[in-house]
Amino acid sequence: MTITVLPLDTPGLGDRTYLAHDGEVALVVDPQRDYDRVLGLARAAGVRITHVFESHIHNDYVTGGYELAQETGAQYLLNGDDPVSFDCVGVRDGDVVEVGDRMRVRVLLTPGHTHTHLSYALSDGDEPVGVFTGGSLLYGSTGRPDLLGPEHTDTLAQAQWHSARRLAAELPDPTAVYPTHGFGSFCSATQSGGTASTIGQEKVANPALTRDLESYVEELLAGLDAYPAYYAHMGLANSGRPGEADLSLPAEADPAELRRRMEAGEWVVDLRTRTAFAAGHLAGTVNFGLDGQFVTYLGWLIPWGTPVTLLGETADDVAEAQRELVRIGIDRPAAMATGTPEQWAGGAPLRSYRTATFADLAAQLEQDPSTSVLDVRRDQERAERHIAGSTHVPIHEVLHRLEEVPAGPVWVHCAGGYRAGVVAALLDAHGIDVVAIDDSFDNAGPAGLPLTDSTRQEISA
Known part of the structure; x- marks a missing residue:
């Protein structure tokens, strides 16, 4: 059996996790907080997870890597120079990790998105398969270099160019490229299309591989815009032990409790579409519909730490929102309510616009x-x-x-x-x-x- 690479998309954040297996054992790269989805992939493939790799200390979501490794008994691998407060297997540039009898993973230091960013080149024995590039080489773009502060941005931008060039020089053209970011994530320097690519394709399409260093850096920095405010909390969470996500539903709130929570300055979030919300909603609620980038914009706008109550037409809607929220470290909604705005209002008049x-x-x-x-x-x-x-x-x-x-x-x-x-x-x-x-x-x-x-x-x- 050939080596199979399975992507696991998280559209709300524009990210991907990967599970690669040889039919018996599997490795995972950059798992999200709700790693039960990864376990589901492994069960469906009939494989055992033995290694979990992190490309970097993520800025746009809370990792599930440590907890996934703990549950499966897998090794948890990340850059040995990353300052973390938990046990892991530290790897560095040039290390080779054997996964099962066939899969070999070569560690490549590719700074740019962060100073300690790693890429992982996967081969079937000596035959190249793909490279997991995290926030380094993306499809038609690269990871943004400004998330660690303005004092690092220029240095990281230059490093990003050199890292992309290194990948292109050391890996054959047919090598598949598997980035974590770039599917709508604000970790991408520019928003670009594409769901698959190779080193050879990137050589003709990626600015880091078609522009000289000076013009690449100039264009990259000119294209940077604002990124979500919750990013400021992700690195700290991932350097500690984030802990397992609790996805059990919160308690139901009645109309009186909803009103009390809003009067206390808490956020009561209506998950329905913007059209339904405009037609009639509970006065004082806000609307982040599940049909868009719900978690990105809620996490960006909410004063961090403000309690959140979720209003959904069904419990499944609330569960979906809750799953998205734990990915950025908003672990437990204060309460929930399901049904219609008339029920939530308890007889009070609805607002509309x-x-x-x-x-x-x-x-x-x-x-x-x-x-x-x-x-x-x-x-x-x-x-x-x-x-x-x-x-x-x-x-x-x-x-x-x-x-x-x-x-x-x-x-x-x-x-x-x-x-x-x-x-x-x-x-x-x-x-x-x-x-x-x-x-x-x-x-x-x-x-x-x-x-x-x-x-x-x-x-x-």
């Missing part, structure tokens, strides 16, 4: 040119194109800049509708009259809205 398209906004501006428009996209998105005369407050800054939000009614938009829905709910909870634009920004120009670029020159009308 309008949803609209960019064509609706164009008609509104024609009728009333003073209509307030709030753009909640990130800085780079704004620089490319924006609606002339709109106010810009990125989604992650809204709660700290509420005084800059125009007086209602304010029409809120992003690039596709999800972030606008999140912000509209937050503003509604603060008593601001909102209209949420649930539409693709690609429709703004065709709708007749005046767009400008970063030089503030009108590009469409």
Whole structure:
């Protein structure tokens, strides 16, 4: 039997875990906190996990590596220079780890995403199979170098280029590339497509392998934008022992308890779609729908440590949200409630607000040119194109800049509708009259809205 590599996607965070096996034993690379999914893969394949590898101390999620190794009796391997407070097998550049009778893993030091980042080249005996590149060489991109602070960014950016070049030089072109980040993760320097690649393909498509060092670093640093605030807590959690995730459901809350929690400043989060939330919701709740990047934006916006209560149509919705939350270290919801907003409100009147398209906004501006428009996209998105005369407050800054939000009614938009829905709910909870634009920004120009670029020159009308 040939060696099989099975990816395990975590779409909410844009990451991948990998399980590689030879039909008998298996290794795992970069497992998420909810490692029961990895155990399920191993059971389905009929293999035993003997080694768990970490490419780096992760900044965007809490690892399940230590606990997975403890449960399976596997060796837990990471860079011997990483400062951790638990027992592990420290490996360093050039080490070779034998996994079963056939799989060989060569350790490659590839700094750039972090100083101690490792990649793992997997071979079947002497035959190269693939390389697990973590946050180093991604599909058409590389991991961002700025997560350890500005004093490290330039050094790490240069190191990232050299690391990518090393992988390309030392591994044959057919070698499969298996990154952990790059599928929507903010750990990626740029968002790029693709679900599979090889060293040879990256040589012709990846800026780290097609640009000289100076132009690569310049382009890389120019492309960096904000990243989620919860990243600040992940490295610390992963350097300690994160502990096993508790996925048992929290206690049910009645309408009176929901109201008390909101009055105490806690977050009560409605998990329904933004359309359903806008049509009717419990006053004071916020909306992070499970149909988008729920955990990324909830973790980014919530004041860290604030208790969270989850509202879902079903217990399965709550369980899904809870699973996503433990991945970033929000371990136990304070409470939950299921059913409908009418049930959660306990007879109190529901709140609602309008949803609209960019064509609706164009008609509104024609009728009333003073209509307030709030753009909640990130800085780079704004620089490319924006609606002339709109106010810009990125989604992650809204709660700290509420005084800059125009007086209602304010029409809120992003690039596709999800972030606008999140912000509209937050503003509604603060008593601001909102209209949420649930539409693709690609429709703004065709709708007749005046767009400008970063030089503030009108590009469409």
